[in-house]
Amino acid sequence: MGDLTVVEICAGAGGQSLGLELAGFQHRLAVELDENAAATLKANRDWEVAVGDVADPSVWEPMEYAEGLDLLAGGVPCPPFSIAGKQLGASDERDLFAWAVELVGRMQPRAVxxxxxxxxxxxxxAAYRQHVKDRLAELGYWSDWKMLEARDFGVAQLRPRFILVGLREEDARYFDWPEPTPYAGTVGTALRDLMAQGGWRGADAWAERANGIAPTIVGGSKRHGGADLGPTRAKRAWAELGVDAMGVADEPPKADYPxxxxxKLTTEMVARIQGWHGSDDYRWEFTGRKTSRYRQIGNAFPPPVARAVGAAIAAxxxxxxxxxxxxETVVEVMHDPVYVxxxxxxxPLTIRQIVRSSRGAIDAxxxxxxxxxxxxxFHIKEDGExxxxxxxxxxxxxxxxxxDHLRHLAFQAARSTIS
Known part of the structure; x- marks a missing residue:
């Protein structure tokens, strides 16, 4: 344990929480909307956990936790940006990314x-990303985006995640993105012991067949049925690994199974694929019913990835x-020349003037x-013909x-289905 401090918003069931703890951060507070995920956090650590909408002032007061804060971290809701969704971005009532950036301005942590x-x-x-970077720069932070895949950090799963790190200039000069430590095994080697727990004689043969890396685990939301392992493409990938992805099992295959x-995978197996390994460092208990446990696990940031990024920030x-x-530390991320x-x-600019301003990066x-x-x-004002x-x-x-933002009414109307 280190002496660096963190406040974590949208903490979920603790994937990022555990990774940051292992990287040397101590939690001042974790804030989480879902009561089941919050119960899991409380079951594993004696942290202060605020339960409710992170943007609701009645749930917590940020300035009570701001003094000398080292890190503000969080996995803000994904649906506004998900390729599987409508990609409503700023128009989605669940979008909290820009709100989190403003929270940085209020709390003034050393890093985000x-x-x-x-x-x-x-x-x-592209414009949304640039807006975030521009706003952080106004607040005094250097920032960078980077895509990281879980399999590059010791996890038996693809799971690409888009990461934003921001630091004060005096600290940013020491920041390097973590070096990959690729997973050396397969789904079979990761799960063989769990698959054999019930005495199933086919466990060894199954492990040999499951000789690849898992597709991205999809936790889903309360809006979409029960637990399964993702959309059609993911289900096909699981089938090639010898896994029935149409649901989650209550227990491993028994001795009398052919x-x-x-x-199917159990929630314990899904947790292993998410990076909660069998070692003591990554031991974690999930509370609630099976579907809730699966969603908690499936929506998490894999702890080893969070640990790697957290360690880089701590350094x-x-x-x-x-x-x-x-x-030297900036990774090029495509931005929108029209926005710029x-x-x-x-x-006001005409289309010709926009083309000229972009220096040929885009045509009319x-x-x-x-x-x-x-x-x-963004609101765009148009004039003329x-x-x-x-x-x-x-x-x-x-x-x-x-x-007075419309988000409040939309959020309350959809509150029972937001997870």
Whole structure:
């Protein structure tokens, strides 16, 4: 245990929590909406856990935990950016990414860590990403995005996650993204002992067949039925590994099951695939009924990945290693040249002027399409007609704490199905 402190929002059942603890961070507070996930946190650690909407002032008061805070971390809701969803971004009542950035401005931690699905890295959200970086820069933070896959950090699963790290300049000069430590085994080697627990004689043959890495575990939400292992493509990948992905089993296959039986995974097996290994370091108890346990596990940030990123942040905060030029640490992430042109403009721009401002990065035929995409997350003021039509970038549509934002009504209406 270290002496660095963390406040974690949207903590879930503790994947990121455990990883950060193993990286040397002590929790001042964890905030979580789902009562079952919060119960799991409380069952595993004697932390203070606030249960409820993280953006509700009655649930917690951020400034009570802000003094001298080292890290603000969280896995804010994924549905606004998920490729499997509508990708509503700032228009989704569950979107808390921009709100979390404003929370950084209020609490002023030395570092911030936010993770989300790979959909946030897509062209659709180029302007959203740049808005986040611009806002963090205004607040005094260097920041960088990077895609990390769980299999590159000792987890038997693909699970790409899009990670944002922000630090003060004096600490950022010591930050390096963690070096990969790829998983050396397969789904079979990871789960063979669990699959054999019930005495099933086919466990060894099954483990040999399950000779690849698992597709991304999909926890799903309260809006979508019971527990299964994901969409059609994921189910096909599981079938190739010898797994029935149409549900989650209550127990491992029994001794009297035929050797060619195609098993389902138990929640314990899913947890192993998520990075909760059998070792004492990663031991974790999940509370609630089976479907709830599965969702808690499936929606988590794999602890080994959180540990690796957390350790990199801790090293930067402790000024370990040799400081370097910040430009050397930046990973190029595609941004929207239309957003950049409109943001930097001092007057309304025509399409021709936007093309000129982008220095050839985009042609006129794409401008209207990109402006339409941009208008999902920002107010765009249009004036005039034809080639003289002009555009002005207005305010960000997302929820950043406004008392009169439509998010509040939408959130309350959907409260029972948000997880």
């Amino acid at each position: 860590l936010l993770e989300n699905v790979r959909g946030l890295s897509m062209p659709r959200f 050797e060619n039986f195609v098993p 930067a905060l402790n000024h370990e290693g040799t400081p370097r030029d910040l430009s 042109a409109l943001k930097e403009a001092t007057k 035929r794409e401008i209207e399409q990109r402006i339409g995409r941009l208008s999902r997350d 034809g080639e003289e039509r002009t555009y002005v970038l207005g305010e960000f549509k997302g929820f950043v704490g406004q008392e």
